[in-house]
Amino acid sequence: MIAVVKQERRVGAKLEEVKTPELGSEDVLVKVKATALCGTDLHIYEWSPWAQNAGIHPPQIMGHEFSGEIAAVGNAVVNLTPGDYVAGETHIPCGKCYQCRNGQQHICGNLKLFGVHTDGCFAEYAKIPAICAVKIPTTIPPEIGAVFEPLGTALRASLAVKVAGKNVAVIGCGPIGLFAIACSRAMGAANIIATDVVNERLQLSKELGADASLNPAKEDVVDAALEMTRGVGVDVFMDASGSVAAIKQGFQYLRKGGEVALIGLPSEPIELNLGPDIIFKEAKIIGIHGREMFSTWTQMENMIDKGLLNLDPIISHRMPLSEFEKAFELIKTGKGCKVILDPSQT
Numbered sequence: 001m002i003a004v005v006k007q008e009r010r011v012g013a014k015l016e017e018v019k020t021p022e023l024g025s026e027d028v029l030v031k032v033k034a035t036a037l038c039g040t041d042l043h044i045y046e047w048s049p050w051a052q053n054a055g056i057h058p059p060q061i062m063g064h065e066f067s068g069e070i071a072a073v074g075n076a077v078v079n080l081t082p083g084d085y086v087a088g089e090t091h092i093p094c095g096k097c098y099q100c101r102n103g104q105q106h107i108c109g110n111l112k113l114f115g116v117h118t119d120g121c122f123a124e125y126a127k128i129p130a131i132c133a134v135k136i137p138t139t140i141p142p143e144i145g146a147v148f149e150p151l152g153t154a155l156r157a158s159l160a161v162k163v164a165g166k167n168v169a170v171i172g173c174g175p176i177g178l179f180a181i182a183c184s185r186a187m188g189a190a191n192i193i194a195t196d197v198v199n200e201r202l203q204l205s206k207e208l209g210a211d212a213s214l215n216p217a218k219e220d221v222v223d224a225a226l227e228m229t230r231g232v233g234v235d236v237f238m239d240a241s242g243s244v245a246a247i248k249q250g251f252q253y254l255r256k257g258g259e260v261a262l263i264g265l266p267s268e269p270i271e272l273n274l275g276p277d278i279i280f281k282e283a284k285i286i287g288i289h290g291r292e293m294f295s296t297w298t299q300m301e302n303m304i305d306k307g308l309l310n311l312d313p314i315i316s317h318r319m320p321l322s323e324f325e326k327a328f329e330l331i332k333t334g335k336g337c338k339v340i341l342d343p344s345q346t
Ligand SMILES: NC(=O)c1ccc[n+]([C@@H]2O[C@H](COP(=O)([O-])OP(=O)(O)OC[C@H]3O[C@@H](n4cnc5c(N)ncnc54)[C@H](O)[C@@H]3O)[C@@H](O)[C@H]2O)c1
Pocket: 038, 039, 153, 171, 172, 173, 174, 175, 176, 177, 195, 196, 197, 198, 201, 216, 240, 241, 242, 243, 245, 246, 262, 263, 264, 265, 266, 288, 289, 290
Protein backbone atom coordinates (compact mmCIF):
# COMPACT_ATOMS: atom_id res chain seq x y z
CA MET A 1 0.00 0.00 0.00
CA ILE A 2 0.97 3.67 -0.30
CA ALA A 3 1.86 5.51 2.93
CA VAL A 4 3.52 8.71 4.13
CA VAL A 5 6.49 7.46 6.14
CA LYS A 6 8.60 9.42 8.62
CA GLN A 7 11.85 7.74 7.73
CA GLU A 8 14.46 9.35 9.90
CA ARG A 9 14.92 11.50 13.00
CA ARG A 10 15.10 14.71 10.97
CA VAL A 11 12.83 17.00 8.97
CA GLY A 12 10.61 15.50 6.25
CA ALA A 13 8.68 12.36 5.25
CA LYS A 14 8.27 10.34 2.06
CA LEU A 15 5.47 8.71 0.11
CA GLU A 16 6.40 5.03 -0.07
CA GLU A 17 5.12 1.61 -1.02
CA VAL A 18 4.98 -0.38 2.24
CA LYS A 19 3.50 -3.70 3.41
CA THR A 20 -0.15 -3.65 4.47
CA PRO A 21 -0.02 -4.05 8.29
CA GLU A 22 -0.46 -7.49 9.87
CA LEU A 23 -3.12 -7.67 12.55
CA GLY A 24 -2.75 -8.76 16.17
CA SER A 25 -5.72 -10.57 17.70
CA GLU A 26 -7.27 -7.35 19.08
CA ASP A 27 -6.57 -5.10 16.08
CA VAL A 28 -8.65 -4.04 13.11
CA LEU A 29 -7.52 -3.03 9.63
CA VAL A 30 -9.27 0.08 8.32
CA LYS A 31 -9.39 1.16 4.67
CA VAL A 32 -8.81 4.89 5.16
CA LYS A 33 -11.43 7.08 3.44
CA ALA A 34 -10.26 10.45 4.73
CA THR A 35 -7.43 11.57 6.99
CA ALA A 36 -6.79 15.03 8.45
CA LEU A 37 -3.58 16.88 9.24
CA CYS A 38 -3.01 18.42 12.64
CA GLY A 39 -0.34 20.44 14.44
CA THR A 40 1.05 17.26 16.01
CA ASP A 41 1.75 15.85 12.54
CA LEU A 42 3.54 19.10 11.63
CA HIS A 43 5.72 18.75 14.74
CA ILE A 44 6.62 15.20 13.70
CA TYR A 45 7.19 16.23 10.07
CA GLU A 46 9.50 19.07 11.10
CA TRP A 47 11.08 16.98 13.87
CA SER A 48 10.58 19.79 16.41
CA PRO A 49 12.04 19.59 19.94
CA TRP A 50 8.63 18.25 21.11
CA ALA A 51 8.74 15.47 18.48
CA GLN A 52 12.33 14.60 19.37
CA ASN A 53 11.20 13.88 22.94
CA ALA A 54 7.79 12.31 22.29
CA GLY A 55 8.92 8.67 22.15
CA ILE A 56 8.59 8.42 18.35
CA HIS A 57 10.58 5.69 16.64
CA PRO A 58 11.06 6.21 12.86
CA PRO A 59 10.61 4.66 10.38
CA GLN A 60 6.88 5.03 11.05
CA ILE A 61 3.70 5.81 9.11
CA MET A 62 2.47 9.29 10.02
CA GLY A 63 -1.06 10.58 10.79
CA HIS A 64 -3.68 10.00 13.47
CA GLU A 65 -7.00 11.63 12.48
CA PHE A 66 -9.08 9.47 10.13
CA SER A 67 -12.28 7.71 9.19
CA GLY A 68 -12.73 4.63 7.03
CA GLU A 69 -14.18 1.20 6.54
CA ILE A 70 -13.17 -1.94 8.43
CA ALA A 71 -11.39 -4.27 6.00
CA ALA A 72 -10.39 -7.07 8.40
CA VAL A 73 -10.52 -7.85 12.12
CA GLY A 74 -8.24 -9.81 14.48
CA ASN A 75 -9.29 -13.19 15.97
CA ALA A 76 -10.44 -11.76 19.30
CA VAL A 77 -12.45 -8.82 17.92
CA VAL A 78 -16.16 -9.33 18.50
CA ASN A 79 -17.76 -5.88 18.20
CA LEU A 80 -16.66 -4.93 14.68
CA THR A 81 -16.98 -6.62 11.30
CA PRO A 82 -15.68 -5.86 7.80
CA GLY A 83 -17.73 -3.10 6.18
CA ASP A 84 -18.34 -1.16 9.43
CA TYR A 85 -17.75 2.58 9.12
CA VAL A 86 -15.48 3.92 11.88
CA ALA A 87 -13.49 6.94 13.04
CA GLY A 88 -10.19 6.68 14.92
CA GLU A 89 -9.71 7.45 18.61
CA THR A 90 -6.05 8.36 19.14
CA HIS A 91 -5.72 7.46 22.81
CA ILE A 92 -4.75 3.80 23.18
CA PRO A 93 -5.52 2.68 26.74
CA CYS A 94 -3.85 -0.30 28.45
CA GLY A 95 -7.16 -1.46 29.98
CA LYS A 96 -5.42 -2.52 33.21
CA CYS A 97 -4.17 0.54 35.12
CA TYR A 98 -5.99 2.47 37.88
CA GLN A 99 -7.47 5.07 35.47
CA CYS A 100 -8.57 2.43 32.97
CA ARG A 101 -10.36 0.52 35.73
CA ASN A 102 -11.98 3.68 37.07
CA GLY A 103 -13.67 5.10 33.98
CA GLN A 104 -10.84 7.34 32.79
CA GLN A 105 -9.15 5.26 30.11
CA HIS A 106 -8.55 8.39 27.99
CA ILE A 107 -5.90 9.38 30.55
CA CYS A 108 -4.58 5.82 31.01
CA GLY A 109 -1.39 5.60 33.08
CA ASN A 110 0.32 3.79 30.22
CA LEU A 111 -1.29 5.85 27.47
CA LYS A 112 -0.01 5.40 23.93
CA LEU A 113 -0.99 7.69 21.06
CA PHE A 114 -1.95 6.26 17.68
CA GLY A 115 0.22 7.78 14.93
CA VAL A 116 2.74 9.02 17.50
CA HIS A 117 3.81 5.83 19.28
CA THR A 118 2.45 3.50 16.57
CA ASP A 119 2.15 3.50 12.79
CA GLY A 120 -0.61 5.91 11.75
CA CYS A 121 -3.19 6.55 9.04
CA PHE A 122 -1.54 8.60 6.26
CA ALA A 123 -1.92 5.42 4.23
CA GLU A 124 -4.37 3.32 2.25
CA TYR A 125 -4.89 1.07 5.27
CA ALA A 126 -4.38 1.65 8.99
CA LYS A 127 -4.02 -0.90 11.78
CA ILE A 128 -5.56 0.22 15.08
CA PRO A 129 -6.63 -1.57 18.29
CA ALA A 130 -10.35 -2.40 18.01
CA ILE A 131 -11.10 -0.32 21.11
CA CYS A 132 -9.96 2.78 19.19
CA ALA A 133 -12.16 2.16 16.12
CA VAL A 134 -15.42 3.91 16.91
CA LYS A 135 -18.47 3.08 14.79
CA ILE A 136 -20.17 6.18 13.39
CA PRO A 137 -23.35 6.59 11.30
CA THR A 138 -22.85 6.18 7.54
CA THR A 139 -24.72 9.47 7.04
CA ILE A 140 -21.64 11.32 8.31
CA PRO A 141 -19.26 12.19 5.43
CA PRO A 142 -15.72 10.73 5.67
CA GLU A 143 -14.07 14.16 6.04
CA ILE A 144 -16.27 14.93 9.06
CA GLY A 145 -15.56 11.47 10.48
CA ALA A 146 -11.85 12.26 10.07
CA VAL A 147 -12.12 15.32 12.34
CA PHE A 148 -14.12 13.66 15.14
CA GLU A 149 -10.90 13.35 17.10
CA PRO A 150 -9.97 17.08 17.35
CA LEU A 151 -13.66 18.07 17.45
CA GLY A 152 -14.13 15.82 20.46
CA THR A 153 -11.38 17.59 22.38
CA ALA A 154 -13.12 20.93 21.78
CA LEU A 155 -16.56 19.53 22.61
CA ARG A 156 -15.24 18.06 25.83
CA ALA A 157 -13.81 21.45 26.88
CA SER A 158 -17.14 23.15 26.06
CA LEU A 159 -19.00 20.53 28.12
CA ALA A 160 -16.52 20.84 31.00
CA VAL A 161 -17.09 24.59 31.41
CA LYS A 162 -20.85 24.30 30.73
CA VAL A 163 -21.09 27.10 28.17
CA ALA A 164 -24.93 27.38 27.98
CA GLY A 165 -26.10 30.90 28.73
CA LYS A 166 -22.57 32.06 29.53
CA ASN A 167 -20.17 34.65 28.17
CA VAL A 168 -17.37 32.56 26.70
CA ALA A 169 -13.91 33.45 25.45
CA VAL A 170 -12.08 31.11 23.09
CA ILE A 171 -8.36 31.86 22.84
CA GLY A 172 -6.80 30.68 19.57
CA CYS A 173 -8.80 30.04 16.39
CA GLY A 174 -6.91 27.09 14.96
CA PRO A 175 -9.06 24.02 14.23
CA ILE A 176 -9.55 23.19 17.93
CA GLY A 177 -10.53 26.73 18.92
CA LEU A 178 -12.87 26.98 15.93
CA PHE A 179 -14.44 23.64 16.86
CA ALA A 180 -14.91 25.03 20.40
CA ILE A 181 -16.68 28.06 18.93
CA ALA A 182 -18.97 25.82 16.84
CA CYS A 183 -19.77 23.70 19.92
CA SER A 184 -20.34 26.73 22.17
CA ARG A 185 -22.71 28.26 19.62
CA ALA A 186 -24.63 24.98 19.32
CA MET A 187 -24.76 24.54 23.09
CA GLY A 188 -26.33 27.93 23.71
CA ALA A 189 -23.44 30.16 24.81
CA ALA A 190 -24.41 33.83 25.15
CA ASN A 191 -21.53 36.01 23.87
CA ILE A 192 -18.56 34.29 22.30
CA ILE A 193 -15.31 36.26 22.19
CA ALA A 194 -12.68 34.73 19.88
CA THR A 195 -9.04 35.76 19.78
CA ASP A 196 -6.20 35.01 17.38
CA VAL A 197 -3.21 36.81 15.92
CA VAL A 198 -3.94 35.63 12.34
CA ASN A 199 -6.64 37.56 10.47
CA GLU A 200 -7.75 34.61 8.29
CA ARG A 201 -8.44 32.64 11.45
CA LEU A 202 -10.42 35.50 12.99
CA GLN A 203 -12.47 35.64 9.80
CA LEU A 204 -13.34 31.95 10.22
CA SER A 205 -14.38 32.58 13.83
CA LYS A 206 -16.87 35.16 12.54
CA GLU A 207 -18.27 32.65 10.04
CA LEU A 208 -18.83 30.25 12.93
CA GLY A 209 -20.77 32.87 14.87
CA ALA A 210 -18.32 34.53 17.26
CA ASP A 211 -19.77 37.82 18.54
CA ALA A 212 -16.37 39.50 18.77
CA SER A 213 -13.20 38.42 16.95
CA LEU A 214 -10.19 40.14 18.48
CA ASN A 215 -6.51 40.30 17.59
CA PRO A 216 -4.50 40.78 20.82
CA ALA A 217 -1.60 42.20 18.79
CA LYS A 218 -3.84 45.06 17.66
CA GLU A 219 -6.45 45.60 20.37
CA ASP A 220 -6.87 45.40 24.12
CA VAL A 221 -8.65 42.09 24.70
CA VAL A 222 -9.05 42.72 28.46
CA ASP A 223 -10.84 46.04 27.89
CA ALA A 224 -13.02 44.60 25.13
CA ALA A 225 -14.01 41.53 27.19
CA LEU A 226 -14.86 43.65 30.24
CA GLU A 227 -16.86 46.05 28.12
CA MET A 228 -18.86 43.22 26.55
CA THR A 229 -19.66 41.78 29.97
CA ARG A 230 -20.62 45.06 31.72
CA GLY A 231 -17.35 45.11 33.61
CA VAL A 232 -17.89 41.64 35.11
CA GLY A 233 -15.53 39.52 32.97
CA VAL A 234 -16.24 36.33 31.02
CA ASP A 235 -17.82 33.36 32.80
CA VAL A 236 -15.43 30.92 31.16
CA PHE A 237 -12.48 30.80 28.84
CA MET A 238 -11.07 27.94 26.83
CA ASP A 239 -7.48 28.13 25.67
CA ALA A 240 -6.71 26.52 22.32
CA SER A 241 -3.61 28.60 21.57
CA GLY A 242 -0.96 27.34 23.97
CA SER A 243 0.26 30.95 24.11
CA VAL A 244 1.76 31.81 27.51
CA ALA A 245 0.88 35.51 27.17
CA ALA A 246 -2.69 34.82 26.04
CA ILE A 247 -3.38 32.34 28.87
CA LYS A 248 -2.05 34.76 31.49
CA GLN A 249 -4.18 37.51 30.00
CA GLY A 250 -7.25 35.26 30.11
CA PHE A 251 -7.14 35.33 33.92
CA GLN A 252 -7.40 39.15 33.78
CA TYR A 253 -10.78 39.06 32.04
CA LEU A 254 -12.12 35.91 33.74
CA ARG A 255 -14.85 36.89 36.20
CA LYS A 256 -14.76 35.94 39.87
CA GLY A 257 -16.11 32.39 40.17
CA GLY A 258 -15.22 31.72 36.53
CA GLU A 259 -14.08 28.46 34.93
CA VAL A 260 -11.21 27.69 32.59
CA ALA A 261 -10.56 24.76 30.25
CA LEU A 262 -6.98 24.40 29.11
CA ILE A 263 -6.38 22.53 25.83
CA GLY A 264 -3.42 24.32 24.19
CA LEU A 265 0.04 23.05 25.06
CA PRO A 266 2.45 25.85 25.98
CA SER A 267 6.07 25.16 25.09
CA GLU A 268 7.24 26.48 28.46
CA PRO A 269 5.97 26.72 32.08
CA ILE A 270 3.50 29.52 32.88
CA GLU A 271 3.73 31.81 35.91
CA LEU A 272 0.36 32.73 37.43
CA ASN A 273 -0.31 34.97 40.41
CA LEU A 274 -2.32 32.46 42.45
CA GLY A 275 -3.95 35.02 44.78
CA PRO A 276 -5.65 37.33 42.26
CA ASP A 277 -5.70 34.89 39.32
CA ILE A 278 -7.19 31.86 41.07
CA ILE A 279 -7.69 31.88 44.85
CA PHE A 280 -9.57 35.17 45.42
CA LYS A 281 -11.44 34.52 42.20
CA GLU A 282 -12.30 30.96 43.20
CA ALA A 283 -11.50 30.10 39.61
CA LYS A 284 -11.84 26.47 38.55
CA ILE A 285 -9.33 25.18 36.05
CA ILE A 286 -9.63 21.91 34.18
CA GLY A 287 -7.06 20.32 31.90
CA ILE A 288 -8.49 18.60 28.83
CA HIS A 289 -6.64 15.71 27.25
CA GLY A 290 -8.62 14.25 24.39
CA ARG A 291 -12.09 12.80 24.59
CA GLU A 292 -13.85 10.74 27.24
CA MET A 293 -14.09 7.20 25.95
CA PHE A 294 -16.71 7.10 24.79
CA SER A 295 -19.33 9.52 26.09
CA THR A 296 -17.81 12.46 24.18
CA TRP A 297 -18.02 10.39 20.99
CA THR A 298 -21.69 9.67 21.55
CA GLN A 299 -22.47 13.34 22.15
CA MET A 300 -20.51 14.36 19.04
CA GLU A 301 -22.32 11.80 16.94
CA ASN A 302 -25.70 12.98 18.25
CA MET A 303 -24.92 16.64 17.59
CA ILE A 304 -23.59 16.03 14.08
CA ASP A 305 -26.40 13.66 13.19
CA LYS A 306 -28.89 16.33 14.26
CA GLY A 307 -27.08 18.99 12.18
CA LEU A 308 -26.26 21.14 15.21
CA LEU A 309 -22.62 21.79 14.35
CA ASN A 310 -21.47 24.01 11.51
CA LEU A 311 -18.06 22.56 10.67
CA ASP A 312 -17.80 23.34 6.94
CA PRO A 313 -15.82 26.62 7.29
CA ILE A 314 -13.12 24.76 9.27
CA ILE A 315 -12.34 22.24 6.50
CA SER A 316 -10.30 24.42 4.18
CA HIS A 317 -8.67 21.99 1.73
CA ARG A 318 -9.08 18.50 0.31
CA MET A 319 -6.27 16.84 -1.65
CA PRO A 320 -4.78 13.46 -2.58
CA LEU A 321 -2.49 11.83 0.01
CA SER A 322 0.41 12.22 -2.43
CA GLU A 323 0.21 16.02 -1.99
CA PHE A 324 1.01 15.82 1.72
CA GLU A 325 3.97 18.21 1.40
CA LYS A 326 1.68 20.94 0.08
CA ALA A 327 -0.75 20.14 2.90
CA PHE A 328 1.95 20.61 5.55
CA GLU A 329 2.91 23.94 3.96
CA LEU A 330 -0.73 25.09 4.13
CA ILE A 331 -1.08 24.44 7.86
CA LYS A 332 2.42 25.75 8.60
CA THR A 333 1.66 29.13 7.02
CA GLY A 334 -1.85 29.31 8.52
CA LYS A 335 -3.30 29.51 4.97
CA GLY A 336 -5.04 26.21 5.53
CA CYS A 337 -7.13 25.27 8.55
CA LYS A 338 -8.19 21.61 8.53
CA VAL A 339 -6.67 19.91 5.49
CA ILE A 340 -8.14 16.54 4.44
CA LEU A 341 -6.06 13.96 2.55
CA ASP A 342 -7.63 11.20 0.46
CA PRO A 343 -5.49 8.04 0.11
CA SER A 344 -7.68 6.65 -2.68
CA GLN A 345 -6.64 9.52 -4.94
CA THR A 346 -3.10 9.79 -6.27
N1 LIG B 1 -5.16 18.81 25.07
C1 LIG B 1 -5.34 18.06 23.99
O1 LIG B 1 -5.88 16.96 24.05
C2 LIG B 1 -4.88 18.58 22.67
C3 LIG B 1 -5.18 17.89 21.49
C4 LIG B 1 -4.79 18.44 20.28
C5 LIG B 1 -4.12 19.65 20.27
N2 LIG B 1 -3.81 20.29 21.44
C6 LIG B 1 -3.16 21.60 21.47
O2 LIG B 1 -4.20 22.55 21.32
C7 LIG B 1 -3.71 23.72 20.67
C8 LIG B 1 -4.59 24.06 19.48
O3 LIG B 1 -4.53 23.06 18.49
P1 LIG B 1 -4.78 23.44 16.96
O4 LIG B 1 -4.67 22.19 16.19
O5 LIG B 1 -6.01 24.25 16.84
O6 LIG B 1 -3.46 24.33 16.73
P2 LIG B 1 -3.12 25.61 15.86
O7 LIG B 1 -1.67 25.85 16.03
O8 LIG B 1 -3.69 25.47 14.50
O9 LIG B 1 -3.94 26.79 16.58
C9 LIG B 1 -3.42 27.65 17.53
C10 LIG B 1 -3.93 29.04 17.21
O10 LIG B 1 -3.56 29.93 18.26
C11 LIG B 1 -3.23 31.16 17.68
N3 LIG B 1 -2.46 31.98 18.61
C12 LIG B 1 -1.12 32.04 18.78
N4 LIG B 1 -0.81 33.00 19.68
C13 LIG B 1 -1.97 33.52 20.10
C14 LIG B 1 -2.30 34.55 21.03
N5 LIG B 1 -1.36 35.22 21.72
N6 LIG B 1 -3.61 34.86 21.22
C15 LIG B 1 -4.58 34.20 20.53
N7 LIG B 1 -4.31 33.22 19.62
C16 LIG B 1 -3.03 32.88 19.42
C17 LIG B 1 -2.49 30.77 16.41
O11 LIG B 1 -2.44 31.84 15.47
C18 LIG B 1 -3.34 29.60 15.91
O12 LIG B 1 -4.36 30.00 15.01
C19 LIG B 1 -2.25 23.41 20.34
O13 LIG B 1 -1.44 23.96 21.39
C20 LIG B 1 -2.20 21.90 20.37
O14 LIG B 1 -0.91 21.43 20.69
C21 LIG B 1 -4.19 19.78 22.63
